[in-house]
Amino acid sequence: MxxxxxxxxxxxxxxxxxxxxxxVEEKNKVDxxxxxxxxxxxxxxxxxxxxxxLNGWQNVQISRHPERPYTLQYIEAMSKDFIELHGDRNIGDDKAIVGGFGSIEGQTVMFIGHQKGANTKMRQYRNFGMANPEGYRKALRLMKMAEKFGKPIITFIDTPGAYPGLEAEERGQGEAIARNLMEMSVLKVPVICVIIGEGASGGALGIGIGDKVYMLKHTWYSVISPESCSSILWRNWDNKEKAAEVLKLTSAEMYKNRLIDGIIEEPLGGAHQDPEAMIATLKQVLVDDLANLKAKNVDEMVNERIEKFCAMGVVIDESEFHLPEASEEETPSE
Structure with missing residues (x-):
């Protein structure tokens, strides 16, 4: 159905x-x-x-369509030799984040991304794409491995948020995400991040610091989901549509506010309408960016990455700055 x-x-x-x-045409044999x-x-x-x-809430709905391509579908379509790597070498293997080496147009890269699952059973197995601390530590381990071997990193973001359970907090959820932010900002290899579905809160940011950060057209990226925002402000979910509008979470708003580097067009109606076309479009963007980033000086690339994120949220009110009036001695003569 x-x-x-x-x-x-x-x-x-x-x-x-x-x-x-x-x-009617087939039954009655009429033109x-x-x-x-x-x-x-x-x-x-x-x-x-x-x-x-589409308004904000409608974009959120499309981003959650169960038939949208998920991380492994993108990876397996782009890379026929993908080898998944497991575990954080500390607690275990978080199924909500997948990663491993693969090649794209002959270039070996490290793929990392949230995996929700294509059906109810798999979504439960993948914890609906909500990673525990060991998931982010696994992602960091793979990123450092990619850096060691000089291989670019591509991340696919699609999560309703990091897992909010007590045990996740006990194992250091906040610390794991914060460390990823710090480490990703100074990785000496190209990093490309793509929001392919939902991009919620620190759960998305934990693998979202890159030289290039893209959103597919019908995705969202925000500090909080519309439902959670509504529950905090209005104590119910009834105002989720209003929350989606004021959060400015669509790709168009994010690009307008210079929080992402670009928007990748989806097939008419969303990525789920034509997954093959969506994958081909995204693959071409990745191939082009990898070539451009590889040509850059490493120190220059890292500095540009840091400066880009440091500039976000900085507002200068020119009315607060007044140049001192020149004294008669300083006034230039005609």
């Missing part, structure tokens, strides 16, 4: 009309090509109208 959202109902109705006309062409044109127009004007 195809999953659709409320705002997609006009599209679904047109698709049903097309199916009915096709059935319905003109009617079908008109309906398909209407469908295209309606899709462009709806998907071109």
């Amino acid at each position: 195809k999953i659709t959202f409320d705002f997609e109902k006009p599209i679904g109705e047109l698709q049903q009309q097309i199916e009915k006309v096709q059935q 319905m090509s003109a009617a079908l062409a008109e309906l398909r044109q209407n469908l295209q127009s309606k899709q462009e109208e709806i998907y071109g004007n």
Whole structure:
């Protein structure tokens, strides 16, 4: 059964009309090509109208569509020789974060990303993409391994947040994420980060510091999810749509505020509508960026990465700065 959202109902109705006309054409052996062409044109127009004007909450819904490609689907499609590596060498192997070496167009890279799971059983196995501290420590171990061998790093971000359980806090969730932020900022190899679904809070930031940070068009990136924001401010989830708007969490808002480096277009309707096209588009972006970043001087690359993130959130109010008036002695003569 195809999953659709409320705002997609006009599209679904047109698709049903097309199916009915096709059935009539097949059953009665009559030419319905003109009617079908008109309906398909209407469908295209309606899709462009709806998907071109999504609000914050609607983007959140699309980012969570269960048929969207997940991390392993991207990795396995881009790299036929991917070898997954496990464990943080301390506690265990967190299934919510996957990683390992693979090649992309002949270039060996370290792939790391959140993995949600493609069905209910796998989502439970992957803890719905919510990593424990050992997941972030595993990610850091793999990043340092990539740095040791001079291999670029590509991360795929798709998480509703780091796991908030008591045991995660006891094992140092905050420290693990903070250490990743510090270590990623000075890695001496290229780092490219892509939000492919949900990008929530420190759970996303834990593998989100890179030379290039991209968002797929219908994804979101924020310090908190709309539901959690609503529950804190209004003590319920009823205002999640309002929260999604004020959080400015869409790719367009994030790019406007210079918090990401670019937006990667998705197929009309979202990545789940044409996963192969989405994977091909993303792969080309990664290949181009890897070539550009490899050509950079290492120290220059690291300094630019640090300066980019240090500049975020810095606001200068020019009205607070007043130049001293020049004295008569300092006034230049004509």
